[in-house]
Amino acid sequence: MTNKVYHLSSCDTCRKIIKSLPENHSLELHDIKQNPITTEQLEEMHQLSGSYEALFSKKAQLYKSLGLKDQNLTEADFKKYILEHYTFLSRPVFIIENKIYIGNSKQNVENVIQALNR
Numbered sequence: 266m267t268n269k270v271y272h273l274s275s276c277d278t279c280r281k282i283i284k285s286l287p288e289n290h291s292l293e294l295h296d297i298k299q300n301p302i303t304t305e306q307l308e309e310m311h312q313l314s315g316s317y318e319a320l321f322s323k324k325a326q327l328y329k330s331l332g333l334k335d336q337n338l339t340e341a342d343f344k345k346y347i348l349e350h351y352t353f354l355s356r357p358v359f360i361i362e363n364k365i366y367i368g369n370s371k372q373n374v375e376n377v378i379q380a381l382n383r
Contacts, residue, residue: 269293272357290381297351313365317343322355
C-alpha cells in the first residue's frame with residue numbers, strides 16, 4: 266500500500282506541513298480539490314479511523330453556512346458531505362504504513378514525521 270497525504274494545495278497550513286516533512290518522504294500527494302476523493306478512498310480512511318465524523322471538518326465555512334452545526338448529523342451524513350465537497354474533509358489526512366493521521370494539530374504532525382522517519 267502506498268503512503269499518501271490527502272491535502273489541499275491552496276491551503277497554506279497543508280503546504281507548510283508538507284514542507285516540514287523529512288525530505289526523503291515517499292508520500293503520494295493527493296490534492297482533494299483537483300482530484301476529489303472517491304468512495305473507495307473514503308472507505309479506506311473510514312476503516313482506519315473508525316468513523317466518518319473523525320474525518321469531518323467542523324471548521325469548514327460550509328458547515329456553518331449550511332446550518333449543519335445545528336443539525337444532528339449521522340455517520341451517513343458525514344460520509345455524504347465529505348464526498349459532496351472537499352472542504353468537509355479534515356486536512357491533511359496522512360495514511361502511512363496502514364495508520365491514519367487526521368488534521369493539522371502539532372501532535373499529529375509530529376506523529377507523521379516520526380512515522381516517516383521509521
